[in-house]
Amino acid sequence: MTFLVVVLSFVMVFLSAILLYKKKHQRYYDLLKQFPSYRAYPIIGSIKPSHCVLNNLLKTFEELFKSHDRIIYWFGPKPILLLKNFDDISTIANQNSDRNLFGFAYQWLGNGILTHRHAEWKKSRKLLTPAFTSGMLEKYCHEFNKKFSTFVDKLKPFAVSGEEINIQEYVADSKMETTLESIMGISMEMSEKEVKGLGDAVYQSLYDILKRVMSPWLHPHIIYSIYLKLSGKTKIIKELNRLPTKIVKENLKNTNARKYQSENVDSSKCIVNLMIKARQDSSFTDTRLKDELLEMFGAGTDTTSQNVSFTLLMLAIHQDIQVCNSYRFHNTKNDCYIILQQKVYEEITQLVGEHEEFTSDHLFNHLKYLEQCIRETLRMFNPAASILRQTQKEHVLKDNTIVPADLSIGIVFHLAHRDTALYENPHKWNPENFSTQAIASRPKGSDLNFSIGPRSCIGTKYAILSNKSQIAQIIHNYHLSTSIKELKPEYLKMDISIRSKVGFPIRFTHRKKTRPENI
Ligand code: HEM
Ligand SMILES: *[C@@H]1O[C@H](CO)[C@@H](O)[C@H](O)[C@H]1NC(C)=O
Ligand SMILES: *[C@@H]1O[C@H](CO)[C@@H](O)[C@H](O)[C@H]1NC(C)=O
Ligand SMILES: CC(=O)N[C@H]1CO[C@H](CO)[C@@H](O)[C@@H]1O
DSSP: OOHHHHHHHHHHHHHHHHHHHHHHHHHHEEEEEEESSSOOOOTTOOGGGGGGGBHHHHHHHHHHHHOOSEEEETTEEEEEEOOOHHHHHHHHHHOOOOOTTTTTTTTHHOSTTTTHHHHHHOOOOOOOGGGGGGHHHHHHHHHHHHHHHHHHTTTTTOOOOOOOOHHHHHHHHHHHHIIIIIIIIIOOOOHHHHHHHHHHHHHHHHHHHHHHTGGGGOOOOOHHHHHHHHHHHHHHHHHHHHHHHHIIIISSSSOOOOOOOOOOOOOOOOOOHHHHHHHHSSOOOOHHHHHHHHHHHHHHHHHHHHHHHHHHHHHHHHHHEEEEEEESSSSSTTSSSSEEHHHHHHHHHHHHHOOOOOOHHHHHHHHHHHHHHHHHHHHHHHHHHHHHEEEEEEEEEOSSSSETOOOOOEEEEEHTTTTTTSSSHHHHOOGGGHHHHHHHSSSSOOEEEEEEEEEETTHHHHHHHHHHHHHHHHHEEEEEEEESOOOOGGGOOOOOOOTTTOOOOEEEEEOOOOOOSOO
């Protein structure tokens, strides 16, 4: 008798579990039906061969969004909701703190701030946040200034010879070193080759993760592991982990926190020292700390280096620009032209004169026009062209459409930033789009620059300051020009980031009176 009761209740519980599960999923699929879906087939889903060509991603997104602002794309059986509308993006990003890379990043990047989900991510974010307080940022400014003045010297030979160079190749390396030294507080001998090896491996890793996302046959973990072995990628993964592993060994095991000689800033908060502490409290294992380091490189370096190139190229292209506002500087007779690069230069020289150094105050509180130029570049060429999120609960969009829980969301910043509803002339670079009035004329927070909400970029201020420092020093010393007339939308391509098909060819000319004559 009791046996029967037990069996019966067991069956009841089992049946109601199935019913509940079905009901829950029924709602999920019902809610999905509210959104238009891209054509999908069994097994492969929506993926077409042309979608798998990685540097064609920009075209793919344009095709997907051709007649809709929201669209469901099927990665095989798995749906992903793609968004490009500012209202939708801000609703999701503001209320959500989860990223889901389908578990595709693990082999390359391990588990850290970028890839972790839920509670583990919170721990990472808490560990790293103190490295980005204003006090720390001020300290970094000193390091940027030192570093980038060396960089300016590196450009001298090209100013003398007058040849046009692809600036990106020079920018990338100097950024990597700055990140290693300032933000991480890493003190050890690293050869240029080691740093470059890490930079290349980071790029390869991000590229391969995206490639896997776009190649359904690489989705199963077993197949991917075999693919990694056969294609020799395991070597790159080793290279990727070499420097972070060495840093854990040589920097973190040394229990004396690293001191900064110069400033009276609390040096306990540079990343290495935060990690030494976390290691001593046994709150993080060595492997976890290595992964956190690696993911900070992944998030911080490729993104940073390219953008500087875009701003420099824009300043080189836009020697003058038509703006019919009340500008004090260099207006021509009809008040409709400003010499843009000259305006940036004058802002700099008015602040620091011809030869003085930049201070952290200059970078924090001044050079506002340069900042407008940087923000406009971020709008048009944001290196984080698209990102992935995952809903944890249901979200109600502005028009009352409900987004189901447990759904992957793809956010396409690149298209959101070129929305004609927000920017009259979205393919035209113009820093006036970020004047105080222009910002006020758009909905609050519609500038998505570094994303919004709890999971937005941890390095926002750092990136802006480092950029300002680098560009200010270059413009302070050189006049820029280029053979490119305009960076048209068709000159761009997108893979892990937005790229220029025509490179970043720039010619540097000395500005200082001390420049050698007759060369
Ligand atoms: C121009 C430069 C940069 C841009 C445009 C940028 C943009 C972004 C974006 C859009 C995200 C994703 C946010 C989201 O999911 O909503 C992100 C995340 C992140 N970024 Fe940046 N970033 C830049 C530079 C940096 C730098 C210099 C660092 C480090 C020093 C950094 C560290 C991170 C980290 C750690 C995350 C993950 C945050 C988390 O998941 O909690 N980024 N960034
Ligand atoms: C942004 O710049 C473009 C290009 O000059 C201009 O046409 C447009 O009016 C600007 N938009 C805003 C909101 O200022
Ligand atoms: C990014 O956008 C927000 C508004 O969405 C703005 O408050 C912030 O200043 C912007 N940051 C940069 C660096 O452009
Ligand atoms: C802008 C861009 O295309 N990204 C580049 C960043 O720099 C590295 C190193 O030079 C290049 O490999 C990337 O292609």
